[in-house]
Amino acid sequence: xxxxxxxxxxxxxxxxxxxxxxxxxxxxxxxxxxxxxxxxxxxxxxxxxxxxxxxxxxxxxxxxxxxxxxxxxxxxxxxxxxxxxxxxxxxxxxxxxxxxxxxxxxxxx
Numbered sequence: 001x002x003x004x005x006x007x008x009x010x011x012x013x014x015x016x017x018x019x020x021x022x023x024x025x026x027x028x029x030x031x032x033x034x035x036x037x038x039x040x041x042x043x044x045x046x047x048x049x050x051x052x053x054x055x056x057x058x059x060x061x062x063x064x065x066x067x068x069x070x071x072x073x074x075x076x077x078x079x080x081x082x083x084x085x086x087x088x089x090x091x092x093x094x095x096x097x098x099x100x101x102x103x104x105x106x107x108x109x
Contacts, residue, residue, distance in 0.1 A: 002027060002066065003083040003095065004034060008104075009072040011080055012039065012064065021072060025061070033063025040064050073097040073104060 004010060004024060011021045022036040041059050048055030070080040081097035083104060088094050095104040 002029065004066060004069055004071060010034070010036060010069040011072050012036075012068055013070045013080070014068045015064075017064070027066075028063055031063060032066050034066055034069060035061050035063050036069070037061070071097075071104065073100060073102065075102070076100050 008024050022039045025035045025037050027034050040062050044058050046055045072079050073081040076099045081099040083095050086096050
């Protein structure tokens with residue numbers, strides 16, 4: 001079960017991009033990776049064709065393994081926290097930060 005979802009603010013905790021933060025644009029469950037806005041950019045050389053008339057060197061973001069990402073939570077020590085699931089008063093399943101016991105809303109907050 002993935003605890004990081006599209007729209008969450010995350011921080012990289014391992015690798016060359018350590019301590020960088022961004023918002024999750026998409027999740028790839030097959031490869032267990034997430035595409036994060038502004039992080040892990042690569043340059044691709046594209047040839048001009050009918051669809052892409054210009055061609056040239058294009059920059060694009062590629063996936064970062066989910067095991068290298070941590071969810072950023074306000075008021076948590078060091079800003080990150082693990083997630084647990086619970087039901088709220090209405091009986092709806094919600095995500096809760098373990099360190100602060102606060103509900104995680106996502107959408108970059």
